[in-house]
Amino acid sequence: MVALITTSALIATGTIVGGSTAAAAPRQAKVDVGPTGTDVVQRAIPFDHPTSLGSAAKIASSMRNAIAVTFEAGGIQGQWATTGSISVKDFLAREASVYGAVPRATSIVVTDTAENLAKDENAQAPIATGKPAFVGQDATKVPAHSVAELQSNETSIKSKSKSKSSLASPNINNPSALNWAPEDAFINVTQDGSLIDFNETYQWYGAVNNGNDPRYTYSDFGLEFGLDAYTNNVNYQGGTRDFCNSGFKDQPFAKDYGWSYTVQTVVPGGEDVESAPAGVKPYADYNDLGDSCNRNSIAIGLEYPQQIPIADYGWSALIVDVLAPRGVDSSGLMGGSVQAVDNRFCIGNPSLALTDCMGVDQESYPSGNGNRLTLNTSHGWNGPNTCWYSADTGTTAPQLEEC
Numbered sequence: 001m002v003a004l005i006t007t008s009a010l011i012a013t014g015t016i017v018g019g020s021t022a023a024a025a026p027r028q029a030k031v032d033v034g035p036t037g038t039d040v041v042q043r044a045i046p047f048d049h050p051t052s053l054g055s056a057a058k059i060a061s062s063m064r065n066a067i068a069v070t071f072e073a074g075g076i077q078g079q080w081a082t083t084g085s086i087s088v089k090d091f092l093a094r095e096a097s098v099y100g101a102v103p104r105a106t107s108i109v110v111t112d113t114a115e116n117l118a119k120d121e122n123a124q125a126p127i128a129t130g131k132p133a134f135v136g137q138d139a140t141k142v143p144a145h146s147v148a149e150l151q152s153n154e155t156s157i158k159s160k161s162k163s164k165s166s167l168a169s170p171n172i173n174n175p176s177a178l179n180w181a182p183e184d185a186f187i188n189v190t191q192d193g194s195l196i197d198f199n200e201t202y203q204w205y206g207a208v209n210n211g212n213d214p215r216y217t218y219s220d221f222g223l224e225f226g227l228d229a230y231t232n233n234v235n236y237q238g239g240t241r242d243f244c245n246s247g248f249k250d251q252p253f254a255k256d257y258g259w260s261y262t263v264q265t266v267v268p269g270g271e272d273v274e275s276a277p278a279g280v281k282p283y284a285d286y287n288d289l290g291d292s293c294n295r296n297s298i299a300i301g302l303e304y305p306q307q308i309p310i311a312d313y314g315w316s317a318l319i320v321d322v323l324a325p326r327g328v329d330s331s332g333l334m335g336g337s338v339q340a341v342d343n344r345f346c347i348g349n350p351s352l353a354l355t356d357c358m359g360v361d362q363e364s365y366p367s368g369n370g371n372r373l374t375l376n377t378s379h380g381w382n383g384p385n386t387c388w389y390s391a392d393t394g395t396t397a398p399q400l401e402e403c
Contacts, residue, residue, distance in 0.1 A: 041114050042286075042353035044070060044107040048126040049133040053080060056105030057088040059127060065110045068260075068284075071103035074138025075275030076264045077282050079109065084258035085194040085325040091260055098321075099264065099275070100140035109353070139275040142266050146201040146319050149186040149389075150268040178393050180217040180305075181338055181372035182318070185390040189227065189334065189383040190403055191326065196254040196384050198227050198298050198322040202338070203268070206314025212393065214308040214316050218366055222343045222358055224285055225320050226299030227374075229254045229383065230333040236293040244293035253332045253384060254324040256296040259284055263300060264319040267311035276309040283354035298322055303343050303354055334386065335377040337394075340370035374398070 047056070053071055060066040060082050068079040076099050080091050095101045110123060117123050182202035190197050202225065205211025217223060229252035235245045249256040265278040281303035288297050300320050302308075308316045345360035346352060364370065373394040375381065381388070387403040 039113060040111045041117065041356045042067075042109055042111050043117050043123055043351075044109050044353060045123055046107040046126050047105065048128050050104035050106060050136070051129040051131060052134045052136070053092055053103050053105045054088055055129065055131065055134070056108065057082065059129070060108045063108060063110060063122070065112050066108050067111050067258075068109040069105050070107045070109060071105050073099070073101035073103040073136055074277050075266065076101055076103070076139045076262050077280070078103075078262040079260060079284060081258045081260045084260050084323065086260055086323055091323075095262065098141065098143050099262070100137070102137035104134050104136040138277075139264065142264065142273045142275055143199070143319060143321070145188070145199070146186070146266075146317075147273045149201050150203060150266075150273055150317055177368040178372060179212045179367075180214065180221075180223070180340060181212055181393050182214075183212050183391065183393050185336075185338070185374040185394075186387075186401075187227065187336060187374060187390070188387040188403055189385070190387070191384040192323075194326050196229075196324045196326055198254070198320075198324065200225060200227070200320040202318045202320075204308075204316040206310065206316065208314035211314075213310075213314075214305045214318075215310070217305050217340065219306065220342055220344050220347070221340045221365065221370075222301055222303045223305040224299045224301040224339045224341055224358070225318075226285070226297050226337055226339065227322075228335040228377075229296045229298065229327070229329075230335070230377070231294050231327075231329050232332065233294070233329070239293050241289045241291055241293060247328075248293045249296065250328055252294075252296040252327045253329045254296055254298055255327045256288075256298070256324075257286065258325045259298065259322050261300055261320070261322040263302070264321075265309055266317045266319060267309050268315050268317045273317070278309050279307045280304050281354065283358070285355055285358070287355050296327070298324055301341065301354065301358055303346060303358065331382045331384065333377055334375060334381055334383045336374035336390075338372040338374065340365045 056069040060069055066082050068081050070079050095103055182204050184203040186201040188199040204213055207213035231252040233251050236248050236251055263282040265276050267274050267276045283301050285299040285301045291297055308318055310316055341359035342361045342363040343358055346357040374390045375398055387401045388398045389401050390398040
C-alpha cells in the first residue's frame with residue numbers, strides 16, 4: 001500500500017518551509033511510487049542562471065534521481081525527461097523545427113523520499129553552471145496544425161466578436177459552471193517510433209464575446225489537461241494504484257512516466273497566430289494514486305490558467321504537446337478531460353513541486369462543474385493514431401478527424 005506523507009511529517013523533515021498553514025493539518029501531500037517501490041516526491045533545483053539544455057542534461061546525468069530538466073523560451077515552457085525515449089539532441093531539433101526555439105534550461109527535477117531530499121545539501125541550493133548565462137532563442141513559430149485548427153474557426157467566431165477597441169477585462173465576480181473551460185479542443189494522438197505524441201490545442205472564445213474565458217477560473221484553482229490510455233490486460237483490471245500488480249505504468253500504449261512536454265501560450269485572432277509568454281506555471285501531473293490500475297493518465301497542469309494571454313477580439317488558446325514513451329500494448333481505449341483542481345496547498349507550501357501539492361485539498365469547484373470532457377470512453381475510440389475535435393465545451397459528441 002502506498003502511504004501518504006502527512007503535512008506534519010513534511011514540516012518536520014524540512015520539505016515544507018514555514019508551516020503557518022499546515023499546522024492544522026489533516027491534509028496530506030501527494031506522493032508517487034518510485035522505481036524501488038518507495039513513496040517519493042519531486043523537487044525542482046534551479047540553476048544559478050539559465051543554461052543550455054545540452055549542458056543541463058550533462059549535469060543531470062551526474063545527479064542522483066534526476067528525472068527531468070525544465071526549460072522556457074518565451075511563449076513555450078516545459079520539461080525534457082532524462083528517463084524518456086527522446087535524446088536531448090533530438091528534442092532540441094524538434095523544438096527548433098516546431099517552435100523556432102532554442103530553450104533555456106531553468107532547473108533540474110529530482111525525485112526521492114521527502115526525508116532524503118531534506119537531508120541532501122545538493123537539493124537545497126541553486127546549481128552552479130560554471131558558464132555565462134545562456135540566451136537561447138524565444139519561440140518564433142506556432143505548430144502548423146494548431147494554426148490551421150485555430151484559424152478554421154476564425155471566420156465564424158470573428159463574426160460574433162467585438163472589435164479590438166472594445167476589448168475589456170471581464171466581470172469575473174460571479175463565474176458560472178463550465179465557463180472556465182475551453183469551448184474547443186483539437187486532439188491528435190499519434191505514434192512516432194518509440195514515442196506516443198499527445199498533441200492538444202484548446203480555444204476559448206472570450207468573456208467579451210459572451211463565451212468562456214480562462215480568467216473565469218477561480219483564483220485558487222488551476223487546470224489539468226489530461227488524456228487517458230487504457231489497457232484491457234487482465235492483470236490490471238480492478239483496484240487503484242496503491243494495490244496494482246507490477247508493471248502497471250508500462251502496460252497501456254503510453255507509459256505513465258518519462259514524458260517530455262512543451263506548453264505554448266499563443267494569441268490567435270489576427271492574420272497570424274503568435275507565441276506569447278505567460279506565467280501559467282505548467283507541470284506534469286504524475287501523482288495519480290486514485291486512478292485505476294488499467295488507466296495511464298497523461299496530464300499536464302497549469303497552476304495559473306488565469307494568466308493565459310487574451311488576444312485581439314477576446315480569444316485565448318493553449319497548445320500542449322506531450323511525448324510519452326510507448327507502452328507494452330500496441331493500442332487501447334482512450335478518454336480525455338480538462339479538470340479544475342485547487343491550488344491552495346501549493347500557495348501555502350511553495351517548496352513543494354506542483355505535482356505533489358495541486359489538488360491536495362480536493363475541494364469541489366465552487367460553481368458546480370469542474371470537469372470538461374474532451375472524449376468519453378463510451379465512444380470506444382482506440383489510440384494511438386486517432387484524432388478528434390470536441391466542440392461546445394464538450395456538451396456535444398466529438399468528431400473524428402484525419403490525423
